[in-house]
Amino acid sequence: MWLGSAATQTKGLRVGPLSIAMMFLLRMIPDGKRAPRCPELNKVAESDNDWYRNTLTQLLALLAAGKLAPIIAERVPLAEAARAHEILEQGKHSGKVVLVPSTA
Numbered sequence: 001m002w003l004g005s006a007a008t009q010t011k012g013l014r015v016g017p018l019s020i021a022m023m024f025l026l027r028m029i030p031d032g033k034r035a036p037r038c039p040e041l042n043k044v045a046e047s048d049n050d051w052y053r054n055t056l057t058q059l060l061a062l063l064a065a066g067k068l069a070p071i072i073a074e075r076v077p078l079a080e081a082a083r084a085h086e087i088l089e090q091g092k093h094s095g096k097v098v099l100v101p102s103t104a
Contacts (some may be wrong), residue, residue, distance in 0.1 A: 071095030078102060 006086035062068040076084040084097050 015104055074098070075100050
């Protein structure tokens with residue numbers, strides 16, 4: 001469970017408070033489980049490089065095989081990156097805003 005941009009106007013703002021409540025409840029578990037607030041992939045990659053590489057390889061293979069379908073709200077040409085930022089700032093999107101490089 002990661003906090004962050006999960007709550008959009010499309011999905012409602014209840015995601016954030018529910019995530020915080022879940023983190024609080026997990027901290028009450030006697031064996032000391034913790035829920036990280038945000039993944040720090042650079043630290044994971046440095047500390048457990050083999051796990052990171054294997055996981056990334058598996059994810060990319062699933063994506064290439066069509067078994068993973070990311071939700072894409074909009075594809076924006078790289079030349080219009082400012083528009084992509086506007087979309088993100090509005091918070092009305094549901095899914096990823098993808099910058100697409102020009103083919104020319």
